[in-house]
Amino acid sequence: MPENRNEYAIRSRSSILDQLGKELLLSKDNNTSSGLLVLRVVSLHDVNIIHGYENGDDFMSRFSLFIHEVFPKADLIIRIGNNEFAILLKDILNKNHILLAINKILRDLSNPFLIKNEQVYAKVSIGAALFPDDARDAEQLLICADTALAKAVSEVKDYSFFSTQSIFKGYSNVEISKELDKAIDKFELSLLYQPKIDLQKNEICGAECLMRWTNSMMGSVPPDVFIPIAESTGQIMDLTVWSLNVAFKQAQQWCSKWSGFQIAVNLSAAILYDPNIIQMIKSALNMWSIEGDKVILEVTESAVMLEPEHSLEVLKNLTELGLHLSIDDFGTGYSSLAYLKCLPVAELKIDKSFILDMNKNEDDKMIVRTIIELAHNFKLSVIAEGVENRETMIALESLGCDKAQGYYISRPVTDSDLNEFIQSSEWKINTNDPAIDQS
Ligand code: G
Ligand code: G
Ligand code: MN
Numbered sequence: 001m002p003e004n005r006n007e008y009a010i011r012s013r014s015s016i017l018d019q020l021g022k023e024l025l026l027s028k029d030n031n032t033s034s035g036l037l038v039l040r041v042v043s044l045h046d047v048n049i050i051h052g053y054e055n056g057d058d059f060m061s062r063f064s065l066f067i068h069e070v071f072p073k074a075d076l077i078i079r080i081g082n083n084e085f086a087i088l089l090k091d092i093l094n095k096n097h098i099l100l101a102i103n104k105i106l107r108d109l110s111n112p113f114l115i116k117n118e119q120v121y122a123k124v125s126i127g128a129a130l131f132p133d134d135a136r137d138a139e140q141l142l143i144c145a146d147t148a149l150a151k152a153v154s155e156v157k158d159y160s161f162f163s164t165q166s167i168f169k170g171y172s173n174v175e176i177s178k179e180l181d182k183a184i185d186k187f188e189l190s191l192l193y194q195p196k197i198d199l200q201k202n203e204i205c206g207a208e209c210l211m212r213w214t215n216s217m218m219g220s221v222p223p224d225v226f227i228p229i230a231e232s233t234g235q236i237m238d239l240t241v242w243s244l245n246v247a248f249k250q251a252q253q254w255c256s257k258w259s260g261f262q263i264a265v266n267l268s269a270a271i272l273y274d275p276n277i278i279q280m281i282k283s284a285l286n287m288w289s290i291e292g293d294k295v296i297l298e299v300t301e302s303a304v305m306l307e308p309e310h311s312l313e314v315l316k317n318l319t320e321l322g323l324h325l326s327i328d329d330f331g332t333g334y335s336s337l338a339y340l341k342c343l344p345v346a347e348l349k350i351d352k353s354f355i356l357d358m359n360k361n362e363d364d365k366m367i368v369r370t371i372i373e374l375a376h377n378f379k380l381s382v383i384a385e386g387v388e389n390r391e392t393m394i395a396l397e398s399l400g401c402d403k404a405q406g407y408y409i410s411r412p413v414t415d416s417d418l419n420e421f422i423q424s425s426e427w428k429i430n431t432n433d434p435a436i437d438q439s
Pocket of ligand 3: 266
């Protein structure tokens with residue numbers, strides 16, 4: 001800890017960059033990595049308002065002491081603004097070390113500061129960047145950490161790491177988003193359908209709709225690229241309205257000839273938290289005269305658990321429309337069993353990462369067995385995705401899994417190919433009029 005309180009004083013930009021630059025040169029010479037944190041005490045404003053400016057100053061002095069105590073002497077700590085600090089973590093191996101440091105700060109901040117005999121908790125947001133991976137000099141590194149901080153603040157998160165704009169085939173997110181704006185009108189979007197099998201009845205019981213985008217300039221853009229962009233720009237609402245309408249229009253045809261057939265649509269986290277979602281789904285159901293119980297909404301585990309209490313309310317409203325809910329990618333998030341018990345879900349969908357190798361990997365198989373038991377104990381149905389071979393299908397059947405989906409049964413296909421698949425498949429389908437379908 002510095003003996004001289006002046007070290008806690010706010011420093012000029014040139015002196016900050018100068019000192020940071022010297023440290024980074026050393027890091028470069030020693031061929032090591034360094035992490036830069038920019039930490040903002042976001043609760044200073046509240047402390048000033050509630051306790052007065054003088055106590056706010058006192059609070060920040062104590063915070064300076066605190067932050068110097070958290071880190072060993074070797075780490076460089078500079079006060080870069082009234083409520084901001086830059087902290088250089090030297091000689092680290094990777095991002096995980098930065099994360100450990102962040103967790104240490106956050107953990108130690110669970111103890112309050114004592115200001116005029118009152119307990120005051122410090123709330124911080126932290127931006128993090130890695131040298132030399134993210135930036136090659138002090139100024140760039142500071143900009144990266146600052147950018148990450150801005151992201152953390154805007155998303156009301158404790159911390160955020162700098163990440164470069166993801167680039168797809170040389171196109172930036174902004175360019176992709178601009179193209180996406182025109183995608184619906186230019187008929188560039190389509191849905192593929194991947195069939196699901198009921199393992200007990202050995203019957204085709206439905207299909208999951210998966211969005212595809214073929215752009216005139218970029219070619220085929222995978223959903224893993226464009227869905228997150230659409231979520232961050234708000235375009236996801238238009239995409240969802242489009243996909244629900246296409247899916248329900250198709251379902252109208254399929255559900256009327258195949259009894260028990262259910263159509264599954266993916267709902268992204270951003271949509272789950274949109275206040276218009278219930279009305280939007282209601283009108284799409286009405287438009288295509290689809291009974292709610294013909295539809296499964298797949299919502300990822302991480303989306304539901306982001307704000308479980310809010311999700312609970314939305315999901316309850318959705319089930320009141322008769323819709324079935326499935327928790328997608330189950331096993332990859334952090335489900336609270338307490339919430340799982342109250343959520344009105346009908347199904348858990350085991351993530352494919354556990355299914356793909358379950359016949360070779362005992363741990364995976366154990367996880368799959370445990371999830372199936374968990375689901376059944378909660379009276380939920382359970383489906384496995386990523387079934388790529390017959391052995392896996394048989395293993396799932398013997399573990400009591402209710403449904404299966406995967407390349408072994410069929411890849412995602414167009415609507416006409418799904419019709420053809422159903423005609424020629426080894427799996428039966430429950431038809432309302434056998435004369436129509438299984439000729
Ligand atoms: O085949 P696949 O590449 O379709 O899907 C990749 C990811 O994109 C999956 O996680 C899937 O859930 C998601 N995805 C596919 N289609 C849609 C869609 O219509 N809406 C949303 N929100 N996600 C989708
Ligand atoms: O996250 P979600 O479950 O919605 O995503 C489904 C994804 O899984 C899609 O990308 C789909 O193409 C993919 N998928 C479906 N079946 C299989 C399979 O058998 N193997 C693999 N590797 N991926 C699959
Ligand atoms: Mn899904």
